[in-house]
Amino acid sequence: MAGNTIGTLFRVTTFGESHGPALGAIVDGCPPGLSLSEEYIQEELEKRRPGKGKGETPRKEKDKVHLLSGVFEGLTTGTPIALIIYNEDPQSSAYEPLKEVFRPGHADFTYFMKYGIRDHRGGGRASGRETVARVAAGAVAKRILEEYNIEVHAYTINLGxxxxxxxDLNFIYQNRLFCPDPFAYEKMIEKIEKTSKEGDTLGGIVEILAKNVPAGLGEPVFDKLSAELAKAICSVGAVKGFEIGxxxxxxEMKGSLNNDPISSQGFLKNDAGGLLGGISSGQDLxxxxxxxxxxxxxxxxxxxxxxxxxIEIQIGGRHDISAIPRIVPVLSAMTRIVLADHLLRQLAVLAFRKRLPFPHFFDA
Amino acid sequence: MAGNTIGTLFRVTTFGESHGPALGAIVDGCPPGLSLSEEYIQEELEKRRPGKGKGETPRKEKDKVHLLSGVFEGLTTGTPIALIIYNEDPQSSAYEPLKEVFRPGHADFTYFMKYGIRDHRGGGRASGRETVARVAAGAVAKRILEEYNIEVHAYTINLGxxxxxxxDLNFIYQNRLFCPDPFAYEKMIEKIEKTSKEGDTLGGIVEILAKNVPAGLGEPVFDKLSAELAKAICSVGAVKGFEIGxxxxxxEMKGSLNNDPISSQGFLKNDAGGLLGGISSGQDLxxxxxxxxxxxxxxxxxxxxxxxxxIEIQIGGRHDISAIPRIVPVLSAMTRIVLADHLLRQLAVLAFRKRLPFPHFFDA
Amino acid sequence: MAGNTIGTLFRVTTFGESHGPALGAIVDGCPPGLSLSEEYIQEELEKRRPGKGKGETPRKEKDKVHLLSGVFEGLTTGTPIALIIYNEDPQSSAYEPLKEVFRPGHADFTYFMKYGIRDHRGGGRASGRETVARVAAGAVAKRILEEYNIEVHAYTINLGxxxxxxxDLNFIYQNRLFCPDPFAYEKMIEKIEKTSKEGDTLGGIVEILAKNVPAGLGEPVFDKLSAELAKAICSVGAVKGFEIGxxxxxxEMKGSLNNDPISSQGFLKNDAGGLLGGISSGQDLxxxxxxxxxxxxxxxxxxxxxxxxxIEIQIGGRHDISAIPRIVPVLSAMTRIVLADHLLRQLAVLAFRKRLPFPHFFDA
Amino acid sequence: MAGNTIGTLFRVTTFGESHGPALGAIVDGCPPGLSLSEEYIQEELEKRRPGKGKGETPRKEKDKVHLLSGVFEGLTTGTPIALIIYNEDPQSSAYEPLKEVFRPGHADFTYFMKYGIRDHRGGGRASGRETVARVAAGAVAKRILEEYNIEVHAYTINLGxxxxxxxDLNFIYQNRLFCPDPFAYEKMIEKIEKTSKEGDTLGGIVEILAKNVPAGLGEPVFDKLSAELAKAICSVGAVKGFEIGxxxxxxEMKGSLNNDPISSQGFLKNDAGGLLGGISSGQDLxxxxxxxxxxxxxxxxxxxxxxxxxIEIQIGGRHDISAIPRIVPVLSAMTRIVLADHLLRQLAVLAFRKRLPFPHFFDA
Known part of the structure; x- marks a missing residue:
């Protein structure tokens, strides 16, 4: 019970089903004084629906975010930020025929076994649509990371x-698959079109790159940055594998090859993926x-x-060919949520190490 | 700060450095009435040092566990179980030459950046030796799982x-690499011997198989069983990748191939690895x-x-050729800890669904 | 940072400021299969605004709750229940003159020192209005407790x-001060009227009575039921004292007097207030x-x-004479939230003690 | 299940029964670089056994603390600090006659109902002896608070x-009842002697004073400093009431009297007890x-x-006349644990507000 919250100092709690009235998040632990607006968050949500071409569901989600608390006169106040996205176009009747059916590969069976009841409309809480709340919350994390120039990029390195x-990091944001390789992009689009005609769907691999992550993030031994990222990433529905570096x-690597040597200018390569002992090394994640x-x-x-x-079923309705590209901004969001949390956790350590003074209002 | 605890209802907190006086764990949330003894826990610890052959450090750790609380007259009482293992053979002087050096591939640099101070003796808290406390705690989880016939096996499916x-699950426990394949075992041993002569070290892949896991374990959406396993597994120092099914x-799989069809007898294959929507399906994990x-x-x-x-360094002292096989029982332990936690979490759901009555002592 | 969540298995996270767009709660960990409706929750919210007489603010809060998730076809699904109450009548301009003033007895100064910024409109997050989300969440807890016949009553035993x-438990719900004593009620009303004329305000004491609480709730040693109740109750803004039994x-009592003797029929008195060693004894809390x-x-x-x-200030605007009676349903709500959480925690213990079987779908 | 941990960034987990082999604590989240020794911690433990006069149990507890981790070369490393105190003089046979008896006023009955099993020897986990681990952990918190000149004093303001x-804060540490009033002290000693002769026991009231607490500690809305102190204090076995200011x-106070007016020099009185909106105001707690x-x-x-x-019972053996004075250092310890946790939590806020830079090792 109660597994819809993630984070220690920067803490995200989400709610909402695919075909319920709304989805959303409470973001607790955002520091005060940061500029934040619905427009800023909306921009992240738009990345979740990157085009109108093949490969994405035609469902018209407007996904308009409403910011209900925690911001006053354009600045965060330190109190919880509630974000809500109303479902405008549910059309749940399409799921009536599947009401009593366990769709293979979906969570229908496991939710039924867990709760003895299920919301069959489009997967309910187990729908990929749930991730809209993650992306909204991730936008708040992004604002925090921007103050430390930490950038997170996610992109498709394999599709089908x-x-x-x-x-090519620039190209990522210029194509609707978040692909960093123009040549591969063309082939991926072809693959999608071919697979669409077959009535089938595709998997893929997303790479996440975080730049300017300071050294020292992550807490031994269970809350290692590596471990917390693993959890956050693997909590996204379609994820079946996770790799660091x-x-x-x-x-198949020997130790002499795997170790990243260190020079006076820094590490000489990055097979570690920016994490040593589960703690960030200052290299790219x-x-x-x-x-x-x-x-x-x-x-x-x-x-x-x-x-x-x-029985035999054939699933109709509107569906994507691949969780990619929609999942790409979700993975960025989860990475940012974890980084923001650990940034704040490590700031407590650094502040104490420096005996950062508390502000006084009255003369001592 | 404060990242040394894992779990919600079954909660493990560990402590201890490689060359400090002791390592140990507090296991909080073990249900009452279970038989538990030092011998039982010791048996798991013995698996962490499976032989005297090549591939393991010659350091003579006796790793004798002491059970300090939570058990009375041989039965758990419901209160925290403290487990302690004293370090008997520290020999930390071997690390003096490395006192001011950042060893590549180790956490020396990241701990230094995090804390501004480090215990250079054998990695301190970042040492693989830390995992002895995990194995001890995992033995308690094992006792819980036994009551539901849940078995966890981990074994080496790739070494170097x-x-x-x-x-061959039987063979696993008959060889000191926890290898399930007699033929591969011989080759692995050869590889270790050859690599040892080269002064190099080897990586590998461990598979974890959990049998009789009931359907319904795992909490949407962040505390999915998949996500919690990912965290627990990736919190072990040497882990760089994690896969489910x-x-x-x-x-590279199409949806029509990846989905596991369902018959009236159950799932017809198991590419999902026993997890759908992050919740256990009743198939093997x-x-x-x-x-x-x-x-x-x-x-x-x-x-x-x-x-x-x-500078250039050459690391002497006693070291293993591979984290395998020592890491194998650690991975079993982490899997068991997560399963025990989610077993208890789901029991709360089931108990409420059945309106399980509370015992009365006095007549109503 | 991040202090807006309470609970372990039944977990409530709230958001919202006095004069922001909305307030609300995510209730995570409600078991599946319980009937729940907006009407049911609304009924609890109505108790927060018990009349139109003297003693309550004339602000017309309609406090209409919207249930946005976690309920399907009238039954809870096990997923998070989002509850939202829009602020309909903010009138924050009344607070303009106080924009740069620290009102005595309010949290203006402490929020400013904490965050370096504050929402001056009606106290922002520190407003008593924040409690509307607690009452909404408490209604969900009430539904859980009803299944075990656990009743919580709160009532005013001292006002000014x-x-x-x-x-008189019946009379509580028949007067707008939740007073259990008709005679005292009249005197309290007189006191309110007199104090209102003076332009002053009143404090009071609320008693909470929980009936049919099963023995065994509460977890040693920090999460004692006594301790968790103390936290939940003392987290309500105006609370300055808490007593058990x-x-x-x-x-001033000697041990021979304070101890509650036990007969074969049960405890012979209840000075302990239903808690021994911080765990419920089965007596009334x-x-x-x-x-x-x-x-x-x-x-x-x-x-x-x-x-x-x-400076000297005079606070105008619409204000209550006392936090009582509005705080009474808030205190019930907090008590219920804690009891629901510990009910579920203890159900996990009991279920394991009984080796409650997991349901099977397929033949073994 | 699992209620033996307290805190968010500074986190204390304890274990141990009255008559088991040992008691102890893991203190997770202590910042690095602080001097800490067994002697320092021992000094706090000594306060738990302030004399040999009437009023305290003659049991010879040496309560020698062992520091097993987290400190290297006299300085904390940032990793968990394990503290253990072995029970040297159990004499549990004295409890044999009570093996099947529920002692009034004790947790015997509630533990039995909770767990279906109990450790009858001296209360087991419910014994006051459990608090020795709290005091040890509190010593670590004290070291943290010292760096910010925060002082916590607890003293007996009522006994029987x-x-x-x-x-008189000086006098507190010069008498074995931690009484701040020499005149009252004499009367209290008389009362103890008289009550001892009667074979009875006494209650009392302890006041806690925390000086130099910076403004801004505590997190809205559930983790208010007031709420977290209430929980920590009320988690101590014998506590039945808690007051702030x-x-x-x-x-019985009107608002015009209760509010603490503010001048340019600070607050003009302190009825709030140093907490406004649950957050520290900079006044004494x-x-x-x-x-x-x-x-x-x-x-x-x-x-x-x-x-x-x-049945009728008469409890023999060695017992104190009052939980006071032993409980006094326990209450100090719990207050310090909460303050250290919230100091670190607020340091994260302040550090972010200042965009505290992360240290770089390599040139950018």
């Missing part, structure tokens, strides 16, 4: 087996995330219903 | 590039974990000291 | 020095809460402004 | 109905705590056994 080789390649194909494809599937009868 | 293909292979090579190898390394002077 | 001697009278007078009275007050200039 | 009127007297008489007196008591048979 097509790999990106280049890392060289990731699974370390299995580099993470990779495996995203499974959308389970709602149009092909015939074998499954059962609540009565345990074997 | 040598892959295990078989999954098909893992990174999902990038299958996780894979990438373990980096031990950074302390005997080859010459480029690094710097506290004065930012570039 | 006038004590209630009777404990005999409370401060224990200072009895708590007393001291409520300070509303600091916004109409008399002239000495204070300073942001420039540290000494 | 005898009130202290003076507040004027406490229950506010019920003033709290009062009601302590119930020790339930183990020598008079005959009515009770029942596990078979629900009514």
């Amino acid at each position: 087996g097509i790999s990106a080789h280049a890392r 060289a990731g699974f390649k370390v299995a 580099i993470l990779k995330v495996a995203v499974k194909p959308i389970p709602s494809h149009r092909k015939t599937q074998r499954t059962i219903n609540l009565l345990k009868e074997e | 590039g040598i892959s295990a293909h078989a999954r 098909a893992g990174f292979k999902v990038a 299958i996780l894979k974990v990438a373990v980096k090579p031990i950074p302390s190898h005997r080859k010459t390394q480029r690094t710097i000291n506290l004065l930012k002077e570039e | 020095g006038i004590s209630a001697h009777a404990r 005999a409370g401060f009278k224990v200072a 009895i708590l007393k809460v001291a409520v300070k007078p509303i600091p916004s009275h109409r008399k002239t007050q000495r204070t300073i402004n942001l420039l540290k200039e000494e | 109905g005898i009130s202290a009127h003076a507040r 004027a406490g229950f007297k506010v019920a 003033i709290l009062k705590v009601a302590v119930k008489p020790i339930p183990s007196h020598r008079k005959t008591q009515r009770t029942i056994n596990l078979l629900k048979e009514e």
Whole structure:
């Protein structure tokens, strides 16, 4: 019970179902005095719906965010920031035929076993739509990180087996797949079109790059930055794998190769992905995330219903071909939420180390 | 600050440095009435030092656990269980030459940047030795899981590039690498011997299999079982990658292939790794974990000291060739800790769903 | 940072300022399958504004609650329940003259020192209005407790020095001061009228009675039920004192008098207030809460402004004479929130003690 | 389950039973670089056993603390500090006759109902002896507070109905009752002697005074400093009441009297007890705590056994006449633990407000 909150000092709690009245987040622990507006948050939400081309659901979500608290005269006050996004276009009747069916690859069965009840409309709480609240909360984290020039970029390095080789950070924001490689982008689009015709769906890999992360973030031993990032990232529905730096390649690397040597100018390479002992080293953070194909494809599937009868289903309705690109800003958001939290946690350490004085109002 | 606790209802807090007086754990939230003894816990600790052959450090850790609270007349009482392991053979003088050096691949630099101070003796809190407390705590979790017949096995499926293909669960406990494949085992041993002669170290991949996990464990949306396992596993020092079920292979799988069809007898395959929407499905949990090579190898390394002077070092002393096999029981322990926590969390849901009555002592 | 969440398994997070767009709560950890409606919650909110007579602010808060998630077809689903109450009648211009003034007895100064910024409109987050979200969340807790027949009553036993001697639980809900004593009620009303004419305000004492609380709630040693109740109650703005059972009278009681003897039928008296070792004993819980007078009275007050200039102020606008009766349902709500949380925590213990089986869907 | 941890950034987890092998604490979140020694902690523990006169148990507890981690070369490292105190003189056989008896006023019955099992030896985890771990942990908090010149004093202002009127802070540490009033002290000693002869026990009131607490500590709305202090204080076994500043007297005070006016030099009085809106104002914190008489007196008591048979018991063995003075350093410790936690939490806010830079090691 009660698993919808993440963070220690910067703490995000979300709510909302795919086809309920609204989704949203309470962001608790944002420091005071930061400029923040609905427009700023909206800009992040727009990244979640990057185009009108193939590969994304045609559902018209306007996803207009409302900022209900914690900001006064354009500045954060230190109190909780409530963000709400109303669902404008539910059309849940499309899910009626699936009411008593466990869709393969979805959480229908597990929610039913957990709660003995489920909201069958579009996955309910288990829908990818839940992530809209994460992105909104992530925008607040982004504001915090900006003050320390910390940048987070996420981008698609593999879609349906097509790999990106280049890392053109500018190009990421110029294409609707957040792909950093113009050449791979074209191939990915082709793959999407072909797969769409087949009625099937695609998985992929997203890389996350965080720049200017100060050294020293992360708390031994369970709240390591690596561990907290792993949790935050793997809490996103479609994620099935997580790597730091060289990731699974370390299995075949010898220690003499894997270690990043250090010179007087800094580390000489970055197989560690910016994390040593789970704590940030000051190098770029580099993470990779495996995203499974959308389970709602149009092909015939074998499954059962609540009565345990074997049936075949074909899922209609509006669905994406891949969780990518929508998941990309979600992964950025989760990374930022964790970084903001640990930035604040480490600021407490640094402030004490410096015996940062408390302000006095009256003469002593 | 304060990152040494994990869990919600079953909560483990650990302490201790590699070369300090002792390491240990407080296990809070163990239900009452369970048989538990030092011997039982010791048995798990013994798995952390599986042999005397090549591949493990010759340091003679006796790792005798002392059970200091929470058990009365052989049964748990519901109160915190304190477990302590004294360090008997510190020999920290071996680390004197490294006192002002940042060892590549170790947490020396990040701890220094975080705290402005460090315990240079063998990595201090960042040492792999820290995990002895995790294994002790995991033994308590194991006792809880036994009551529900939940079994956790971890085993080496890759060491230095040598892959295990078989999954002989019996053989796991008959070889000192926890390898499930007799043929691969021989090759791994050869690889270790060869690498040892080179003065180098090896990484690998560990697979975790949990059987009889009931459906419904894990809490949406941040405390998903997948997310909590990711955190627990990635909080172990040498881990650089984490996969659930098909893992990174999902990038190349189509939805029609990735989904596990369901029949009236259950799921027809298990690419999901036992987790749908982050909640256990009742299938076996299958996780894979990438373990980096031990950074302390005997080859010459480029690094710097506290004065930012570039130096070359060669690390002597007693060191393992690989974090495997020692990390294997640690990964089992972390998996068990998470499962025990979520078992109890879900029992609260189930108990309420059944309106489980409270015992009365007096007549109403 | 981040102090707006309370609870472990039943977890409430609130947001909202007195004069912002909205206030609300996310209630995480409500078990599935409970009937819940906006009407049910609204009924609790109505208790927060019990009449139109003297003693309450004339501000027309409609306090209409909107239930945005976690309920499907009238039943809770186990997912977070978001509750929102829009502020309809802010009139914050009344606070303009106080913009740069620290009102005595209010949190103006402390918020300013904490955050370096403040929302001066009606106290912002420190306003008593914040409690509307607590009452909404408390209604969810009430639904949980109803399933175990646990009742919580709160009532005014002292207002401005006038004590209630009777404990007529029916009368509580028939008068707008939640007073359990018809005779004292009349005197309290007189006191309010007299004090209103003087332009002053009154404090009081509220007693909380919880019936049918099962034995065994509360967790040693820090999360004792006594301790968690103390925190929840003392987190309400105007509270300055908290007592359990005999409370401060224990200072003058000898052990032979203070102990509650036990017979085969149960305890023979209840000076312990239903808590032994901080854990519920199965007797009625009895708590007393001291409520300070509303600091916004109409008399002239000495204070300073942001420039540290000494000034005299007179606070106009619409204000209650006493935090009582509005605080009474808030104190019930906080008590219920804590009880619901500990009910669920103890259900996990009991379920494990009974080895409550997990449901199976497929044949084993 | 799992209630033995307190704090967010400065986090204390304790373990241990009255007659088990040891008690102790893990203190997680102590900043690095602070001098700390066993001697320093021992000094606090000595205050828990202030003399050999009447009023204290003759049990010879040496209570020698062992510091097992988190300190290297005399300085804290930032990692968890484990503190352990072995029980040297258990003599649990004295409790054999009470094995199946529920002692009135003790937690015997509630622990039995909670866990279905209990450690009958001296109260087990519910024993006052549990507090030795709190005092040890509180010593670490004291070291943190010293760096900001924050002082906490606790002293006996009422024992068995005898009130202290003076507040001589020097005298507190010169008498074994921590009484601030030499005249009252004599009367209290007389009262103890008389009560001891009667075979009875006494309650009392302890006042806590914290000086130099900076303004701005405490987090709205649930983690107010007032609320967290209430929890920490009321988590101590014998506590039945808690007051801030004027406490229950506010019920009879008008707002015009209760408010503390503010001049350009500061607040003109302190009925608020140093807390406005639950956040520290920079004035002295003033709290009062009601302590119930020790339930183990020598008079005959009515009770029942596990078979629900009514019996009369007389409790022998070694017992204090009052929880005072032993509880006094415990209450100081709990206050310090909360203050240290909130000091660090507020330092994170202040550090961010100042955009405190992170240290760089390499040139940018």
